[in-house]
Amino acid sequence: MRGNPTTPSRLPACHPDRAGAAHDGVMTTNETVDDLSLPGESVVAMAGDWHADSRWCGQVIPFIARKVPGVRTILHAGDFGFWPPLRGKSFLGTVDYWSARANISRVLVTPGNHEQWANLNAEFAKNPNQIVQMSEVVWVMPRGFRFTLAGRSFMSFGGGASLDFQDRVPEVSWFYDEMASDAEVDQAIAGGPVDVLLTHETIDGGTPLVERIIGANPMGWNATELAYSAVSRRRITRLYEAVKPEVLVHGHIHVKDETVTATGTRIYSLACDWEQGNAASFDLESGAWQWLGDPRRR
Numbered sequence: 001m002r003g004n005p006t007t008p009s010r011l012p013a014c015h016p017d018r019a020g021a022a023h024d025g026v027m028t029t030n031e032t033v034d035d036l037s038l039p040g041e042s043v044v045a046m047a048g049d050w051h052a053d054s055r056w057c058g059q060v061i062p063f064i065a066r067k068v069p070g071v072r073t074i075l076h077a078g079d080f081g082f083w084p085p086l087r088g089k090s091f092l093g094t095v096d097y098w099s100a101r102a103n104i105s106r107v108l109v110t111p112g113n114h115e116q117w118a119n120l121n122a123e124f125a126k127n128p129n130q131i132v133q134m135s136e137v138v139w140v141m142p143r144g145f146r147f148t149l150a151g152r153s154f155m156s157f158g159g160g161a162s163l164d165f166q167d168r169v170p171e172v173s174w175f176y177d178e179m180a181s182d183a184e185v186d187q188a189i190a191g192g193p194v195d196v197l198l199t200h201e202t203i204d205g206g207t208p209l210v211e212r213i214i215g216a217n218p219m220g221w222n223a224t225e226l227a228y229s230a231v232s233r234r235r236i237t238r239l240y241e242a243v244k245p246e247v248l249v250h251g252h253i254h255v256k257d258e259t260v261t262a263t264g265t266r267i268y269s270l271a272c273d274w275e276q277g278n279a280a281s282f283d284l285e286s287g288a289w290q291w292l293g294d295p296r297r298r
């Protein structure tokens with residue numbers, strides 16, 4: 001499916017052995033910058049790591065609409081839940097249902113690691129460098145996809161390393177292409193600086209809590225798993241340092257945290273489903289960020 005997310009149809013309108021090598025196919029774009037602004041839109045919501053959890057979507061989407069009057073766009077930081085062979089269209093249908101009730105026009109997704117990358121890349125290959133419509137409101141962005149909202153420039157650069165890859169089945173429940181290649185990073189960098197960088201993976205030197213978790217290794221990941229993750233993080237760090245965003249938004253670590261770096265970049269780590277800090281608002285004019293709290297508390 002393809003189309004234009006400014007005119008949604010319901011409106012008027014790695015394996016560690018490969019971690020050091022570039023992929024054969026480069027699924028990135030930096031050639032066009034699409035203006036995805038909706039008329040009058042001045043604020044968007046941020047969320048991440050829903051993991052195809054329909055029950056959570058039934059809470060967080062209405063909550064976002066209540067807390068951010070007039071919001072029509074959710075930018076999602078990955079581990080959204082693109083698992084068509086496992087869950088069919090049901091999760092996408094759930095997101096469509098709750099979005100329609102909340103007057104959310106679109107959910108623009110930066111894919112995470114826990115997505116069915118074989119299917120995503122097949123979709124991206126049909127229309128290279130294009131955002132892809134997956135359902136009534138859900139769109140997914142290829143690595144390096146650049147767009148603007150209300151004059152502010154964004155880049156989406158998805159993927160990440162599954163630390164539990166050794167417990168998963170290659171190309172069934174874990175996909176080599178979950179991790180960006182160096183070639184994809186190079187191509188994304190070539191497009192120059194960006195105001196807001198949307199990733200799933202975190203960076204080296206991120207927020208304090210994220211750094212503490214990575215350093216403490218509370219889940220006891222082994223050396224191979226940690227090395228695999230480090231390669232992924234290093235690549236995203238290289239991208240981040242090159243495109244010099246004012247704001248970096250990521251998921252993956254499943255914790256709410258934020259920091260301002262020495263160079264003035266604001267970094268926000270979104271928590272996952274069923275955690276406080278899973279959603280925030282972002283003012284497109286002022287750049288102000290506001291955490292939205294916990295949907296379960298009235």
Ligand SMILES: [Fe+2]
Nearest residue numbers: 049079252272
């Ligand atoms: Fe996740």
